Amino acid sequence: MRAYLAGPEVFLPNAREVLDRKIALARSYGFMPVSPGDLTVPETETKYQRGLAISAINESLMSSADLIIANLTPFRGVSADVGTVFELGFMCARGCPAFAFSNATENHFERVSTFYRSDVHLGADGRHRGPDGMALENFDMTENLMLDGGIATRNGAIVTRKVAPDQLFLDLTAFEECLKLAAKRLLKPAVGA
Template identity: 60%
Template sequence: MALKFYLAGPEVFLPNARDMLDAKAAMTRAYGFEPICPGDVTIEPAPTLHEFGLKISAVDEDMMNRADGVIANLTPFRGIAADVGTAFELGYMCAQGKIVSAYTNVAENHFQRTSGFYNGEVRETADGRKRGPDGMSLENFDMIENLMLHGGVERRGGFIATHAASPEALYTDLTAFEACLKWVASRHG
């Protein structure tokens, strides 16, 4: 039986969401695995938008429960950080002890992106922490994301891929995604 991988990421929000999910699914199959994508199942109507959202949550969690692992797209989304839905899903899969891998299409690491959020106005304070003008400290751990995400993957022996995609291909470039598939195939193929 082929291992099943949940393909987490902000692709579901793209104008060409279906095409992107299909492309990722096809690539996953080409490496011998079974893809499970949010958006694959038709959700039946609900009386309110809120209840419809709850149904999607139930379907996506069920998909994760059935999956053997996750490949999470942590490319920054609407800001400097990963999509919080994807962050939730990565935590969910880490807690279940599944096979975890993650990637980003942005070369700047978490510290560099957060520094950018403060336009570089980052100083080291007496406690040895780097802080922005608002006094908030910045994580400076040479990681692609907040330490819970990056650490959660790395500490489990998972794989993290980084690829500097061109700005217009930020959410469509599959180089780093494929690097995750290659890693999974080499370990669990």
């Protein structure tokens, strides 16, 4: 089975090294990994065209994959990287099993409460709201309900783990836990095993 390895690791200074570690781990659990950056981007005239070319490559890699393992660790704010989230929605629509991990253990409600510096009140309608009036989802979920829901209904799982701040996008323990779960649920044991 081909596993699409989505996540903001592509933005790291040592992206290639971390992606290669993820690829090696995925192989060791019996998957054929594909990940953003696997193919060479053709020359383009403009930056915009280059962006489109990378998007097209990633979409074609996803369309060749059987499952997704997405890194939902909060990125530049309260929520996951939106590129990764787009890819998670894309693979869920294709009916693929979806797994995810996060190197933060605070759930969505806790993270958004922190974003609002705990200035959260319970409204007359029974919903918690920030000072801007916007409601906080409060469903005991890791992320927005579309993400947790999409994963849960496709027999997936979200693994969360607290790591040292300087290992936020480097620690692959939770990623490996996803691989273990996915292998157990999706791969047949080798003959004779």
